[in-house]
Amino acid sequence: AKILITGANGFIASWTVKAFLDAGFSVRGTVRSHAKAEHLASMFRSCGDRFAYVVVPDMTKDGAFDEAVQGIDAIVHTATPTVLTAEDPAELIDPSVQGTVGLMRAASTQPSVKRVVYLSSCATIIARNAEGHQVYDETSWNNDDVREVEEKVRGASQLAKYRASKIFAEKSAWEYYESNKGKLSWDLAVVNPPWVFGPVIHQVGQSLLEGLNASNKVLFGALTQGAYSLPPHCWVDVRDLAQSLVLSVTTPAAGGQRLIVSAGPFVWEELAAAASEVSQKTRPPPPSYDPAQVTYNIVCNNTKTNNVLGMKYRYGIHDMVRDVIQDWEARGWM
Ligand code: NDP
Numbered sequence: 001a002k003i004l005i006t007g008a009n010g011f012i013a014s015w016t017v018k019a020f021l022d023a024g025f026s027v028r029g030t031v032r033s034h035a036k037a038e039h040l041a042s043m044f045r046s047c048g049d050r051f052a053y054v055v056v057p058d059m060t061k062d063g064a065f066d067e068a069v070q071g072i073d074a075i076v077h078t079a080t081p082t083v084l085t086a087e088d089p090a091e092l093i094d095p096s097v098q099g100t101v102g103l104m105r106a107a108s109t110q111p112s113v114k115r116v117v118y119l120s121s122c123a124t125i126i127a128r129n130a131e132g133h134q135v136y137d138e139t140s141w142n143n144d145d146v147r148e149v150e151e152k153v154r155g156a157s158q159l160a161k162y163r164a165s166k167i168f169a170e171k172s173a174w175e176y177y178e179s180n181k182g183k184l185s186w187d188l189a190v191v192n193p194p195w196v197f198g199p200v201i202h203q204v205g206q207s208l209l210e211g212l213n214a215s216n217k218v219l220f221g222a223l224t225q226g227a228y229s230l231p232p233h234c235w236v237d238v239r240d241l242a243q244s245l246v247l248s249v250t251t252p253a254a255g256g257q258r259l260i261v262s263a264g265p266f267v268w269e270e271l272a273a274a275a276s277e278v279s280q281k282t283r284p285p286p287p288s289y290d291p292a293q294v295t296y297n298i299v300c301n302n303t304k305t306n307n308v309l310g311m312k313y314r315y316g317i318h319d320m321v322r323d324v325i326q327d328w329e330a331r332g333w334m
Pocket of ligand 1: 006007008009010011012013031032033036058059077078079080081082095099119120121122123166192193194195196197212213214215216
């Protein structure tokens with residue numbers, strides 16, 4: 001079977017392309033320019049014609065994905081703006097929503113397409129302003145960031161703009177699917193990961209952190225500088241997430257489901273403690289940190305997802321931290 005993966009050169013997408021190729025699928029990736037595909041093409045050269053790419057320079061254009069979807073059996077949509085420098089929230093929301101709906105329209109012209117997987121985020125699930133102990137599951141929706149963006153528009157925080165773009169895009173995916181269901185050859189599955197960490201195989205530059213995606217940059221700050229700036233909640237290793245995206249395509253029961261792919265809750269101090277066991281160059285957690293006293297404020301109950309997908313999480317905190325540090329050391333970042 002042939003899988004279309006959008007934004008193939010990204011952190012998560014590169015591992016996802018690899019997971020599908022390793023499972024024997026053929027993959028067509030979309031990228032925004034030929035230059036963005038060079039690294040992928042050389043990394044997957046040994047797969048021969050099982051890996052190919054198409055350039056989709058602007059996914060907001062009408063018919064942008066028409067060529068990309070030809071003869072495709074399933075789609076994993078990961079491309080979305082992840083920049084945190086937008087003035088107008090529309091800079092994130094428009095490409096995110098229009099890209100998603102445009103891709104679904106294109107998929108609807110191809111009877112070969114049987115499953116569309118939209119890579120959403122726990123940003124659409126975990127409410128940001130809630131306090132105290134909270135448990136989220138696949139029925140939860142975060143409305144806080146939409147409210148902030150609607151009230152403050154340009155003055156909204158960058159994270160609110162990004163999270164709102166994910167919420168609007170996921171909602172538009174469900175709306176398109178629900179209102180066209182009767183006439184589609186495919187069904188929709190949505191995967192919602194929390195913080196995604198892990199070693200990188202996508203193209204990054206020579207200089208420190210150049211080309212690294214946002215979540216790994218935050219992890220780098222936490223482990224090397226003790227910067228615990230953003231609230232921790234749950235996390236998953238990118239390699240497990242990639243595997244879950246394969247399962248989201250191959251599992252019939254995933255159709256019509258929202259799926260939280262999370263290995264569990266974490267606090268930054270826990271990752272820092274694991275890091276200081278493998279490297280002297282990391283910043284250990286503060287002396288006040290007592291692993292026996294850790295409390296997790298935000299917890300995801302993803303039993304449904306784990307049952308539907310038969311998910312086995314192969315990477316725990318120690319495995320992930322060990323592998324990212326090895327990766328950063330090899331790149332000369334620490
Ligand atoms: P990356 O920044 O590594 O990848 C983003 C991808 O989207 C790149 O291929 C990028 O292409 C593409 N892209 C960005 N803007 C546009 C645009 N306007 N039009 C078309 N393509 C665009 O991010 P991640 O791998 O971390 O994230 C991938 C997906 O996973 C996103 O949908 C994100 O929301 C989701 N996610 C990530 C989490 C994380 O912790 N990392 C957590 C939860 C969800 P280019 O190189 O050309 O810019």
